[in-house]
Amino acid sequence: MSGDTLRNWRYTLRHDLPASFVVFLVAVPFALGIAMASGAPLGAGLISAVVGGIVASALGGSAVQVSGPAAGLTLVIADLVQTYGWRATCMVTLLAGVVQLVLGVFRAARAALAVSPAVVHGMLAAVGVIIGLAQLHVVLGGKPQQSAVANLAELPGQIAGLEGHKVAVGLLTIGVLIVWSRLPKPARAVPAPLAALLVAAGTAWAFGWDVTRVDLSKAFGDWAFPVLPHGDWHLIVGAVLLVALLASVESLLCCAATDGMHGGSRADLDQELSGQGVANMVSGALGGLPVAGGIVRSTANVHAGGRSRWSAILHGVWVLVFALGFGWAIRLIPLEALAALLVFIGVQMVNLGHVKKVHGHGEVPVYVVTMAGVILLGLGEGVLAGLALAVLLALRRLTGVTVQKREEPDGRVHVTISGSLTFLGVPRLTSELRAIRTGAAVDLDLNIDFMDNAAFEAIHSWRLDHERLGGSVDIDELHDEWYALAASGNRMFPAKSPPKAPDRSWLPWAHRRHRPARRTVVGGNGSSTEVECRLTAGAHEYHRRTAPLVRPIFSELARKQQPSHLFITCADSRIMPSLITSSGPGDLFTVRNIGNLVPRRGTEPHDDSVVAAIEYATQVLGVRTITVCGHSGCGAMAGILSGGVRAGSMPGLRRWLRHGNHSLARFIETEGDRLHSGALDVLCRVNVQQQLENLRTYRKVDEQVRAGKLELVGLYFDIASARVHLVPPLSSRSRPSPTAFSVADGGATAS
Template sequence: MFRDTQGRLLNTLRHDVPASLVVFLVAVPLSLGIALASGAPLASGLIAAVVGGVVAGALGGSAVQVSGPAAGLSLVVVDLVQTYGWRATCMITLLAGAVQLALGVLKAARAALVVSPAVIHGMLAAVGVVIALAQLHVVLGGSPQKSAVANLIELPGQLADVHGHKVMAGLLTIGVLALWTRLPRRIRAVPAPLAALLAAAVTAWAFDWNVTRIDLSSSGVQWAFPVLPQGDWHLVVAAVLLVALLAGCESLLCCVAVDGKHQGRRADLDQELTGQGVANMVSGALGGLPVAGVIVRSTANVVAGARTRCSAILHGVWVLVFALGFGWSIALIPMEALAALLVFIGVQMVNLGHIRKVHGHGEVPVYVVTMVTVILLGLAEGVLAGIGLAVLLALRRLTWVTVLKRDGRDGRLHVTVSGSLTFLGVPRLTRELRTIAAGTPVDLDLNIDFMDNAAFDTLHSWRLDHERTGGTVDIDELHDEWYALAASGARPRPAKKSLPVEPDRWWLPWDQRRRGPGRRTVLSNGGSVQVECQLTAGAREYHRRTAPLVRPIFTELARKQQPSHLFITCADSRIVPSLITASGPGDLFTVRNIGNLVPRRGAEPRDDSVVAAIEYATQVLGVRTITVCGHSGCGAMAGLLSAGVRAGSLPGLRRWLRHGHHSLAAFIETEGDRLHSGALDVLCRVNVQQQLENLRTYRKVDEQVRAGKLELVGLFFDIATARVHLVPPLRATPSVKMSGGGVLAGEEWGA
């Protein structure tokens, strides 16, 4: 136990203490700037930083998230201070913390994530614009107006009446912030906000610039317990809920984002919300700003190497020590430099990366509406407008129906209806079906996950009318049988499938699919007409139909592969490993070559590609099974039987087939000189057995087989019957049981 305590202490000293100092250097200027933007006493920003670090850091559910005053809440605080006064605003913060605490105890944190990220990002971008416009007036030596529109209107006049030294201090701050990322890494160890404020303060002092100084003593009014807001209690409750929900959502989204930046313990969101609630109650009681998880400080914490919550707690302690012992130094910072820092932060809050993300998901309208409404009307109105639009778009997507029509080679019209068939999609469905000419033979594919009664009546009535006029309609339902069940009078299943089956008959060859990937006519650079190849068309079909279905699986597999089998098989185009083994992505580590050969250890000609795959599979991936799969009518084995005659004009193939000589020798030993009609397939099976023996020539493989940690399996695929046979090895091992005697014996599966 003593060793564990000592180890944790050393880990804290080595990683968390340095990280806490980095975050502290970032937190002090940002906390002062956010307090300035919020229209609150500057001391309130430092109080919130201390409470966010110590209380939220100790009680929260994330090991590395750092909490403190958040720029995203500054617009709310400004409005509250102007409406109710500072002490009443502190009470609203305290009550908002109580609401967060209750939601955390009720395990409601996940529900907060239902808010679209496009709304949050749009809100933060708007807050950044409003902050930048307001503080730009301070940088120019003036005073901010009451609204973003007023700030924008007054800006030309402010530019015409600039104040020299004040503007120079602001421009110097912005210049340092902009250039800091391009300096050498050792210099960048000092956080950019701290370096910019230091540069402005030192320059203003050295040249005796006429700038506005920060007076922390006058901003930190004597502490008094918060008072209840006076006014319409409905508006007060709305303000409490707004602060609670915005701070909670920002904290939880930050928590989720930070989880993706480190390898430690994942965050407990309910505990995090509880910790944020307690921190806001304490911050409000002490006269601090609302507290939330802050992505800038949290990212700096992770990058600096923090491992535990000690870093966040210590950063709060350092802020407290600084405020009590070195608060006088803040008076050296020009107010214009602090305002310039806020302008720079505001511009950065309009994150292009967020815009690209929401564009990829079709949520740009939500982002834009939220941003514009926040700027023009206010934060609460903007958030409500964004949420409302997001809900409407979600309903539209859920009820959107697509109807694709394509003429087939057999003269039939192929129609695919995709989406959720509800009464809202009936007008579009009816319009598309009416364009189909009478008497046309139609193949109708229903790629749907729901069908209500109105949609069924529409589709069924059209089908009866179309068949009455001489046409035919062949309906194929690719998922649940909504139409068939409704037509038979049975009750359809109400639930949707979480992962529907792939809508195309992907196992068929291209030329045998009723609806395979088409060949598109395209123009080359020279203007000539070309036909798109089947492979490119197939990839296009995959992206359109299959990729959305398998994306969740590949998202999980993207981090790491953990196959359980090494599968060695022939390069023959008729062998589809995933099909004949009913396996999926991530199951098989596959090696394919002519004749499914495994060169023996030290054999010539050398081939390290197969050996490398075996080494990687057994020593890195830790597979439990190596399977060698041969097949009937193998061309490589036919080449061996012909003594190389069939490979005469292929020198590379002749050299490669030398690795099959042991298989040919084993075949001759068992079959003698008798060559019969089935000799080729017998050699194919013997070859599988021989390759299992060749695997044992590698020491690591043999050791794992003898220890029972690795199993060697032989398979034979009979192409003509589409049956898979189990081929027993030549010698039994602890991990392989013989299933019968003789080369042809073995277990088989098939229809």
């Protein structure tokens, strides 16, 4: 035996073997209870547990899912047994398995997940209610009726004729199930269903209570191959498809849920569906119930330490050994105890957690309609009603139109239309647009991902009418230009477009479609003209698009600013600190000047503006970092390199550039032999290093740097490549170097 094989066997013995015993103890009571609720032979439940454990687990695509008799199919099977008989029902199970196998081969598993979870949860809740009401009659010593309504109507009379011993066994079983979860963890090593049945059986035997016993004596001796159902073939085909669909959906949803419970490999849903199909074929041929993945069994498997499919396979083996060798022990279980277990299971199937989930997505009506339909009309009718409502709600959401109107102080009307514009939204759209006052100047934003011809015609005809009556309409499309393309006669896109980020604030004005803002200018002769102001247009665009998004942030920042960085950079219009550092409001305390210069302490000409910002940032705001950011092609450095010639007749600029003389001196000292075409950019980098040194001439800054409370950082922005480089500061004794380190693309590399 190889080393890998030996390790695998040890792994199985350590984790999967103990887990398989736990799942086995959970599965047996469930199998017997579901068989009884389905009106099938009790042995059919054990057969489906064996086949689900061995066949479905061996051939399926999940490592931890445990399959067995499906509680969600209880009503369907009970109806089939009454209509066609047990052997014909087994044939329906077999044929449903064939359908599942075909779907799995053609990789249709994902399509089964398209069923709304609200429908599935509503169906399971209804099944739980029906099972609980039916088995409550057995607990009370009577017989279940044909429908949930009839069971509810007969309940008062059933309570009036209680049979003491049978009721006591049922109540004892339910009591143990309730109390068991509150016991210490060592006691809960025995699964609650098994403990409840053992306590009920032991008590009934000890006191000699008159109860109904479970009989498996003929469960495995009267096997016969399934037969074809007789009747309307349309109904038979519908039953086969219904069993296949419900078993598939229950298994695949369970499979998806268990994927999040363990850290092993993810499940192959198509393989799982094929494995479930083969298991149902085998179960139907052997006289078992339909097989599906069960969340209770699967969860018990994961929590017990199951890591591979061997735990589920071994659990099937233990059920088989128990059924063949210890079936006589089941005769000790009171039938009323099994019924009480089913009542408890039915109550648990009405999961309030599922109601909260569907409520968060606005699907409570689907849940309620499905649940009520299954209880009052039947499983097939209820599921179809839930699916129909889910489709209608989805269609409403997908084609929903939101129209927001706001009148600006200047009299302009701002309208935002959002959603998918189809013919279904035309009545609402037309009503909202027609309500805009005649002659108004309208800014119309189309925040849409689809527009059909009916919606275009509605908007276009309204626009023409509005403009004909003296108004104006300015249309701006935030995503693809559906309206513009339709108006120009071009071919429309065939499908909905994915949403694009509407934020274009980082683009220069010249690179984006700009809606002109107009202001009135009165001339000397009293005449007035309208001129475009791009800055006002930008503010207008900010108020329409950005302000609503950032208002919550600024509401918090209004009380106090707490920037973490002092950012000193050039006044060059091409440098955007927030863009190149991916920072937001409140992050940077920014100082901008010509050449990103920091005057040394005590130098002339005297300047307090930069010094004041440094003092306030370090002593009041408590910033942790001061960053000096230079850039390529800096005009200030070009002026310094020319000896002030380029400053021309600008005396203020010439005086200010004197603060860069130390940068020039350091450049000449260290880089004098590199006066070539790239000398300007070398000086720009050396200037960043020199300004970091100038910061150390201020005593408070130097003390904080030495104490490790403040960090000095140099950045260099190469405009042509749009890359940011890190420039390390220099000590007074080190030789300056223009070498930068790129921080672009997430790494630090020599630049």
